[in-house]
Amino acid sequence: MFLAATAVTVTLAACSSGGTGDGGGSLVGEGTGADCTIGSPVPVGAALSLTGAAASYGESQRQGLELAAEQLNARGGVEYELTVEDDQTDPRQGIAVFEQLTADDGVSVIIGPTLSNGGFQAQPIAQEEGVPVLAISNTADGITEQGDYIFRDSLTEAQVIPQTVAKAKEVYGAQSAVVMYSNDDAFTEAGYEVFAQALDAEGIEVAETLEFSTADTDFRALLTEAKAADADLLVVSGLIEAAIPLVTQARELGIDVPIVGGNGFNNPQLMADAGDAAEGVVVGAAWNSASDNPENTAFLADFEEKHGSQPDQFAAQAFAGLMLIDTAVRASCSGERDAIKDGLGTIDGVPSVLGELTINDARDAEHEAVVQIVEDGTFTVLD
Numbered sequence: 001m002f003l004a005a006t007a008v009t010v011t012l013a014a015c016s017s018g019g020t021g022d023g024g025g026s027l028v029g030e031g032t033g034a035d036c037t038i039g040s041p042v043p044v045g046a047a048l049s050l051t052g053a054a055a056s057y058g059e060s061q062r063q064g065l066e067l068a069a070e071q072l073n074a075r076g077g078v079e080y081e082l083t084v085e086d087d088q089t090d091p092r093q094g095i096a097v098f099e100q101l102t103a104d105d106g107v108s109v110i111i112g113p114t115l116s117n118g119g120f121q122a123q124p125i126a127q128e129e130g131v132p133v134l135a136i137s138n139t140a141d142g143i144t145e146q147g148d149y150i151f152r153d154s155l156t157e158a159q160v161i162p163q164t165v166a167k168a169k170e171v172y173g174a175q176s177a178v179v180m181y182s183n184d185d186a187f188t189e190a191g192y193e194v195f196a197q198a199l200d201a202e203g204i205e206v207a208e209t210l211e212f213s214t215a216d217t218d219f220r221a222l223l224t225e226a227k228a229a230d231a232d233l234l235v236v237s238g239l240i241e242a243a244i245p246l247v248t249q250a251r252e253l254g255i256d257v258p259i260v261g262g263n264g265f266n267n268p269q270l271m272a273d274a275g276d277a278a279e280g281v282v283v284g285a286a287w288n289s290a291s292d293n294p295e296n297t298a299f300l301a302d303f304e305e306k307h308g309s310q311p312d313q314f315a316a317q318a319f320a321g322l323m324l325i326d327t328a329v330r331a332s333c334s335g336e337r338d339a340i341k342d343g344l345g346t347i348d349g350v351p352s353v354l355g356e357l358t359i360n361d362a363r364d365a366e367h368e369a370v371v372q373i374v375e376d377g378t379f380t381v382l383d
Contacts, residue, residue, distance in 0.1 A: 027108065027335035029078070034330070041081035042335030044069075044325065045107035047097040047122065049114035052089025053214055053241050056269050057137060057314045058114045063307050064318030065111065071302070072326050078335070080322065087113045087122075094118035095125065102129040109134065109340050111321055114314075116140035116187040123150050132341040136321040137314055139263050140190035144363040151344045151363040153321050153354065155286040157194040157263060160369045164284030165198035165235075167371040167382055168260050174232040176205045177260075180222065180246070181237035183211040191237030191262035199235070207231040214239060219246045220253065227255050237262040244273045251277040258282055266313040271377045281374045282382060287316040287354050288370040289379060299353045320352045324359075 029038030046065055049058035062084055069082045085101065087094040094113045101107045102125060109132045113119050116138040126133045127147030135143055135152035139160075144150045168174055177199055181192035199206055207229040210222045223246070226234055234257055236246060243265045250259060258280055265283045289300070289310070299319060303311040311319070327350055328343025329335050347359040355367045372379040 028339075029333040029335075031077075032330060032333050035077070036330040036333035037077045038079075038329075038333065038335055040335075041079040042109075042329060043081045043083065043107040044322065045097075045101035045110045046082065046084045047087045047094055047101070047110060047112035047114075047118070048084055049089040049118075050084075050086040053239055054089040054114045056240055056267055058086075058089075060267075060312050060314040061112070061114060061136060061318040063303070064311060064315035065322055067299075067303055067306055068319045068322035070306075072322065078326065078329055080326070082322075083107065087118050089115065089118075091118045091121035094122040098122040098125040102126055102131045107131065108335050108337050109325055111136055111318070111325075113138075115185070116143060116190065117185055119143055120146070120186060123147070126150070130341075131337055132344060134321050134325060134344065136317045138187070140186045148363070149341055151359055153324055153352075153357065153359075153365045154317050155365060155367070155369055157191045159366075160263065160284035160286060161191065161194040162198040162201065163369055164260060164282065164371050165195065165202050165204070168233060168258060168282055169202045169204060171382060172232060172258055174204055174258075176207050176229075176231040177233040177235045178208045178210065178226040178229050178231045179206055179235045179237075180210045180212065180219075180226065182214045182216075182239065182242060185214050185239065188214070188237045188239065188262065188264060191264070195235050195237055195262065204233070205231075212238070212242065214242065216242060217245050219249050223250050223253050223255060226250075227253055231257065233258055233260055235260045237264070239264040240267045240269055243267075243270055247274045247281060248277045263313075266379075268310065268312050268379075271374055278374045278377075283372050283374075283379070285313055285370050285372050285379070286367070287313040288368075288372075288381065289316075290381060291353075291355065293351065293353075293355060295351050296353045316353050320354050320357070323352060324350065324357070 026040040085097040119138045123146045132149045139157045182188040260282045271278045331343035332339045349356045357367045371382045373382040
């Protein structure tokens with residue numbers, strides 16, 4: 001039995017009349033691009049982890065989406081009615097949310113879910129109903145292979161991790177590593193597999209491979225094994241809830257080698273909660289907060305003004321996601337499902353907060369990645 005789709009609904013539109021996601025004429029407008037005008041709001045649904053293990057990621061995504069919706073609606077011509085649902089970091093709940101969003105005259109496009117686990121379970125529902133999905137943080141291999149309605153603006157682990165490992169070898173001269181990962185999550189398992197391949201490709205010996213659960217918070221026994229291996233790097237694929245205690249306990253046990261984290265470490269909460277222990281942690285990223293492209297500069301200032309804090313990668317990818325959907329809608333000036341699907345397939349070199357972004361023939365994003373290190377409590381580019 002599926003869980004009830006309890007919702008945190010945020011509606012951002014000047015009006016709420018009309019418009020069906022499955023092809024009523026009211027979502028077909030006039031003009032194209034900046035001159036596109038659609039008479040009814042385009043309904044956009046988002047399945048985000050606002051509670052549960054990935055809540056910190058989902059909250060950042062919600063903030064990014066809300067900012068994008070407000071800015072797009074203020075431009076005029078096309079309005080977006082954004083509904084945010086909580087998938088509770090539970091694939092069963094994600095299924096229930098997707099069923100709700102696609103039912104009857106539901107949304108025109110779905111953003112999310114937050115984690116790859118949820119995506120693998122819920123996306124087939126949207127594919128069957130012909131509702132396009134834009135994944136904004138799912139990095140596991142196979143996400144877009146579930147169907148031609150599935151897209152993503154998040155770089156895969158395979159696009160980011162090899163660059164991260166190569167940089168770690170270059171900077172630290174690493175010859176060996178201990179690898180740790182949570183073995184009960186598709187996102188972190190995918191990260192582990194890519195780490196293993198990248199380490200092998202760089203000629204870095206894996207001294208130990210240690211597994212843990214997403215529910216674990218005490219890593220001292222595993223870290224004692226890791227320390228005994230006397231490797232040059234500690235490589236970890238885990239969610240932020242594991243990253244914080246793991247990094248903290250590693251430093252408490254005297255592990256002073258560089259810690260290289262997967263995409264789950266991309267969260268300011270790491271520095272806020274782990275404090276000095278986070279210093280020197282290396283993380284590959286799909287977004288460079290220091291990028292000076294006009295879109296990113298404006299995004300940083302606007303996010304700070306609205307939320308009173310700086311955004312993270314998850315907020316940036318969410319913000320970019322709705323902006324890309326707007327580009328897709330305006331391509332044919334239609335908020336219908338198939339029109340958005342077609343429009344997403346034509347994204348090519350579009351300026352965004354993530355840099356110039358292209359969605360390739362496999363419906364995956366392509367843009368420049370970056371390798372970061374924590375210095376003085378912030379992510380900076382590792383040179």
